[in-house]
Amino acid sequence: MDDGAVGRATDGDFAAVFAALPTAYLVMSPDLTIVDANPAYLELLGRTRAELIGRYVFDAFPPSPEALDADGVNPLQTSFERARDTGAPDHMPLFRYEVVDQETGRPVPRAWSLISAPVLDEAGRTRLVLQRVEDVSEYLAERERLAASREDGSWARLDGLEADLFARTQELRAALASREAATRRLAAMAQVVLQLTDAESVADVTAILAEAGLAAIGADGGAIALRDDDEGVVHLTMTPSLGSGAQRRFGTIDLESRLPAAWTARTGQTVVFQDQSEAQAWSPEMREAFEQSGQRSWISVPLSARGRLLGSLLAGWTVERTISPDEVDLVQAFAAQSAQALDRLQALTRERRSAARSRQLAEELQRSMLTEPFQPTHCQIAVRYLPATGTAQVGGDWYDAFLQADGAVNLVIGDVVGHDTGAAATMGQLRSLLRGIAVAGGSDPAHVLDILDSGIVQLGLRTYATVGMGRLERTTEDVARGTARLRWASAGHPAPVVLDADGGLVDVPEVSGRLMLGVDPGRSRGQIALELPPCATVLLYTDGLVERPGSDLDAGVARLQRSAAELVHLPLEELCDRLLEQLVDGHPADDVALVAVRLHRPLHAGAGPDHLPDSIAVHEWER
The missing domain is CATH 3.30.450.40 (GAF domain)
Known part of the structure; x- marks a missing residue:
């Protein structure tokens, strides 16, 4: 046997099989609205799909009074409903029905052999009802004609024709049995196709x-x-x-x-x-x-x-x-x-794998730029970053903490619009730009953000971002008291949460000119100066920590404030972990970046830094 003898190509599909069936089929929904009909059915009834699809079946084919039983019930409707409700095929070997002739407009009596079969879903509920129609009108007409010929005495001819009719009837029965099996098979195939559409x-x-x-x-x-x-x-x-x-x-x-x-x-x-x-x-x-x-x-x-x-x-x-x-x-x-x-x-x-690879690359790129913070002498800094659990949700959030030449500590929190490798790359550019501007002499957070906004336009970055920047400063008196001053400016970013040593909430005034970066580089921003009490805790965060579907940002910030107040007695690293556990439970819908700062306790009186020069005081604080 050669290769070509056994090879047969096909472009057919399930719809082509339905259309090619020589037996008439009608497809209905459970409420008996016509869903489809194959060409054999349309040809048998002399109708078009446009005349039938979407209509209640007995509006399309109104029953004649003669078709109803003694109780005025339509047996055909009963058959449909029985197949639908029992989940099993229902047979009507012989059913007489008048069909309107589309050319003359007159009712024409027809005789049908019918099978109604349900199409079930995985739960065993009927999704569709199939009707198979076999027209046996000619067989019955011929038999009635032969019966009438008995009055003329044509007994021998009648016996021969009846024998022929019997043989043809046997053939019809065999054909009907085969068609019935095909109907069941078609229903089973339709059920499998429905299952395939639900496969995940x-x-x-x-x-x-x-x-x-x-x-x-x-x-x-x-x-x-x-x-x-x-x-x-x-x-x-x-x-x-x-x-x-x-x-x-x-x-x-x-x-x-x-x-x-x-x-x-x-x-x-x-x-x-x-x-x-x-x-x-x-x-x-x-x-x-x-x-x-x-x-x-x-x-x-x-x-x-x-x-x-x-x-x-x-x-x-x-x-x-x-x-x-x-x-x-x-x-x-x-x-x-x-x-x-x-x-x-x-x-x-394939799409999921590609998205997972893209997500992994973005996360690796982002984490490579989110380094561990340095630790100043007068405070502790802890940072956390959690990528979103969604496939493509990664790339925009960042934090930073670095020392200025004058000893001040810069704290930065930001969120670039977008969640992909492009957002991660843009985040890296903004982070580097901000560092360069600040180190080059930008001691004023609001001024640093304004220059950064201009740089976004000049470099053609075409991005939007929210950024909050704080500058932690100390005077000689602050060193002695264990206090500090936080100067804060914002480009559309939420204000920090500040707590005293006992968990009391320190009020953070509203900052003017909080327009996010990339919108209007000509607008300038204001800033505030906030006195931090001894052992104060400052939390800078991105919106992934506080935003929830169906809840506004203010409600999320209030949740953060309550949780932080309850946990403020914990060591700073543990505080960060518990906040993430309570507020996002390890499954954030958006990226989460968090920077936590806590002032160290001041030295005890008697060996206090107020009795020493500044340089010695700082050295003593480090120890």
């Missing part, structure tokens, strides 16, 4: 296909084979019916193998084996495949989406059988639907 991972799709999917197309067993181009193999997920031996032996096979799973996944060609002799003529490897799996007939069809081969779908049967072209078309159409679900989830997986 490639593993979910392969599990659905290897279980419900293969059963829906009437196979006794089978497998889903997915390509791994990096390794040059295909990985198979098999139904349990194939046995543990097949699982071990054929769980992973080389992509260049001649086994059908790999061949179809590599070439996109369909392979059909109706018996073992055909399979072994194709490849000697098939002997072991038959022995391990227990299957005697096979179909292997490609899983292809958007011109890309994802793998193959294999369906097997435990007995040798003749596989009709219709069955091959059915498996191919089902594979096309399955490939769409796989392609969607594989693309989603």
Whole structure:
């Protein structure tokens, strides 16, 4: 058998199978609103889709009085509702119904053989109702004509025709049984397609296909084979019916193998084996495949989406059988639907991996610039940074603490708009610019922020950011008392939280000109000077620490103030950890940056620094 003899390409899908069915099918929602109808149905009823879709079925086909039973109930409606409510097919072998002739406008009596079948979701609830319609009007008309001929004495001819009618009826019954099985299979396939739309991972799709999917197309067993181009193999997920031996032996096979799973996944060609002799003529490897799996007939069809081969779908049967072209078309159409679900989830997986790599890069870049702070002689500084738990939420927040030549300590907290590697890179530029401006002689925080705002425009950074900057200063008297002065300016950033040694809240006046950076570089900012009491604690933070969905910023700041007041007695590092634990619980929706500063206790009287020169006092403080 040559390669081309077993290869059949397909562009069909589930919709194409529905459209090509020669038997009439109507699809309804549970409230019996028409959802779809195949061409055979439209041709049989002489209607168009536009006339039917979206209409209540008995508005589209009003029942005649003769069609109602003795209680005035429409038996056809009862059949629909019984299939919907019981979850089982309902049969109406013979049902007479008048249909309006679209050309004459007159009612025409017809006789139907009907089956109503439900389409169930995973919970067993009816999602759709299918109606299969077989027109038997001509059979009944001929029988009635023959019965009337008995009055003319044509007994011999009538007996012969009745015998012929009986044979044709038997054929019809067999055809109807086959159509009924096709209806059940179509309903099962529709249910599997619904499950595929709810799948959240490639593993979910392969599990659905290897279980419900293969059963829906009437196979006794089978497998889903997915390509791994990096390794040059295909990985198979098999139904349990194939046995543990097949699982071990054929769980992973080389992509260049001649086994059908790999061949179809590599070439996109369909392979059909109706018996073992055909399979072994194709490849000697098939002997072991038959022995391990227990299957005697096979179909292997490609899983292809958007011109890309994802793998193959294999369906097997435990007995040798003749596989009709219709069955091959059915498996191919089902594979096309399955490939769409796989392609969607594989693309989603790739996007998630790419976003995770981008996030990791941004976080590494950001952390590389958020160094541990130096420790001044008169206070302790602690810092924390938590990236957001969302895939792309990283990159904009930063903190900084550095010493000025005059001994003052600069404290900075900022948040660049955006959450990606670009925001992280911009953050690094702003951090470096601010440091350079301050070290070059910018002792006034408001002046530093104004120059930084101008620099953003001159350098074409095209960004927006909020920044808060504090300058911690001490006089000789502050050294003796253990106090300090905080000069604070803000470019759209929340004010710091300041607490005394007992947890009392120190009022921080509002700062004028708090416009964020990047909006209007011509605007200047004001600043405040705040006296810090001995052992005061100052908290600078970004909005990720205090903002919550459905709650405003003021409420979040109030939560921070209450928590900090309750925890102020703790060592500074522990205070930071407990605040993060209480306010974000390790899962922030946005980046969180935190800078905590606590003044050291002053020296005891008698050896106090007020009796010493400034240089000695500072040295003594360090000790």
